Amino acid sequence: SEWAVTGGTRCSKRVFRTMLGKVLLAPISYFESTPLGRILNRFTYDTEVIDITLTEAMSILMIAMGWFVAGVVIMLSILPWIGIALVPALAVYWNLSYHYRMSGTDLQRLDAVARSPIQAMVSEGLEGSTTIRVFGQTENFVNKFVTATDKSGSALLNFISAQRWLGVRIEILGSLVVLVACILVISMNDTLGLPPGIVALLIIWSSNFTITLGFLVDYFAEGEAAITSIERVDAMTTIPQEHAMDTDATKNPLSKSWPSDGTLDFDNVCLRYRDGLPLALDSLSFQIPGGKRVGVVGRTGAGKSSLTVALFRLTEIESGRILLDGVDLAKIGLKDVRGRP
Numbered sequence: 001s002e003w004a005v006t007g008g009t010r011c012s013k014r015v016f017r018t019m020l021g022k023v024l025l026a027p028i029s030y031f032e033s034t035p036l037g038r039i040l041n042r043f044t045y046d047t048e049v050i051d052i053t054l055t056e057a058m059s060i061l062m063i064a065m066g067w068f069v070a071g072v073v074i075m076l077s078i079l080p081w082i083g084i085a086l087v088p089a090l091a092v093y094w095n096l097s098y099h100y101r102m103s104g105t106d107l108q109r110l111d112a113v114a115r116s117p118i119q120a121m122v123s124e125g126l127e128g129s130t131t132i133r134v135f136g137q138t139e140n141f142v143n144k145f146v147t148a149t150d151k152s153g154s155a156l157l158n159f160i161s162a163q164r165w166l167g168v169r170i171e172i173l174g175s176l177v178v179l180v181a182c183i184l185v186i187s188m189n190d191t192l193g194l195p196p197g198i199v200a201l202l203i204i205w206s207s208n209f210t211i212t213l214g215f216l217v218d219y220f221a222e223g224e225a226a227i228t229s230i231e232r233v234d235a236m237t238t239i240p241q242e243h244a245m246d247t248d249a250t251k252n253p254l255s256k257s258w259p260s261d262g263t264l265d266f267d268n269v270c271l272r273y274r275d276g277l278p279l280a281l282d283s284l285s286f287q288i289p290g291g292k293r294v295g296v297v298g299r300t301g302a303g304k305s306s307l308t309v310a311l312f313r314l315t316e317i318e319s320g321r322i323l324l325d326g327v328d329l330a331k332i333g334l335k336d337v338r339g340r341p
Contacts, residue, residue, distance in 0.1 A: 008055030016047055019236045027242050028314050029274050037120025042236055045115055046229040054230070057223035064215035071209045075181070078194070078202045085180035089173050097217045100166045101224060107159040108225035112232065114152040121145050159225075163218070170217060174210020181206040243316065247333035254332055259325045262290035264311075269320035271310045279318070280306040290325075312338050 019042065031039075075082050125132065125141065132141050185192075185199050194202075247254050264287070271281035281303050288294050296304045309315050310322060313334060322329045329337050 005055055005059055008050075008058060012047070012050045012055070015050065015230065015233050019043075019233050022237050022239055022241065025241050025245075026239050027316075028309075030240055033274065035116065035120055036123055037116040037118070040119045040123065041112065041116045042233055044119065045112060046232050049112075049226050049229040050233065054223060054226040057219045057226055060215060061219040061223055064212055064219060067208070067212040068216055071205050071212055074205050075202060075209070078198055079181065079184060079192070081184050081188070082177075082181055082202075082206070085177050089177050092173055093170070093213055093217060096166060096169050097221060100162060100217075101221050104159070104162055104221045105225050105228060107155070107162055109228045111152070111155040111159050112228065114148075114155040117148040118145070118152055121148060163221075166217065166221070167214065170214045171210065174207075174213060177209055178203065178206045242334060243313070245334045247336050252327075252331045254327065254336060258327060258336075261325050263323075263325055264288040265321075265323040266310075267321040267323065269310060269322060270318040271306055271315060272318050273309075273315055281310060281317075283320070285320075 023039065072086065075086070121141075121144065125145070132138055181202055185194065185202065189199070266284050266286050269281050269284045270279055272279050284303075296307060298304050310317050311329070313329060317330070
């Protein structure tokens, strides 16, 4: 149990740091195309599940497995005939847990997905409350929030209902095991000659067998469902990444005094924010001598901000070159492009 807790803590720290590092180095296009609620959900709900729920489920699962093995050994040692009830009961337990696992994991996933819109709306409401009131969209926003809350509650209710469906059947089967043990002891005690203390031990372990199997099946399924949070967090480690932050001194040596003059040269630069979108900068070429002050004037969508985006490599250019004091910015690290200490 202690190994599961400490191992779960190390696992949670590792996956969180990996996810955080990947998100911090993701390009702007990722944040523009990914809902904010989805990112918040990974750092809040899924992290909580990995920290607490998954660690607790694995710890209790290991304890329940120990109880299960001990219970079977003790009951078969005292009354071998109880195997007549144990074998069918275990087969039915396995069948029930199999059917529950086929839906439990997906229901847990639906619950997690349904939480994302709620977190996104809370963030949007806090940041845009003034705009919502000015345009008179308070009622509309509240209705959308209530709808999202209802969907999340429905998903959670289905997940809990599936757990109760399994729990009721486990209790019934466990009661049958206790009933069979009591009937065998009463009807065959003249032949078996079991002392009262041993009979009491048999009944106690057969009663606890129900609890043990309940814990075993419940926490096996809960652990399997909680692992979906690991899947979602692990998916965050495959998101697109920006280019290297540090400059490779062996391939592109860079002077410590760079940039010294400040001559900026755009050479046939093409910039597209994402695949499928039109070019924001289309074959743009110009040169600005060092020490000059330049103003950029244009209508909305002309590409004024795109110049800064291309210059600081917030989005990588599709073709062309940007030279600063004769150094191609695409060939050096982002730390040197965006600011040197």
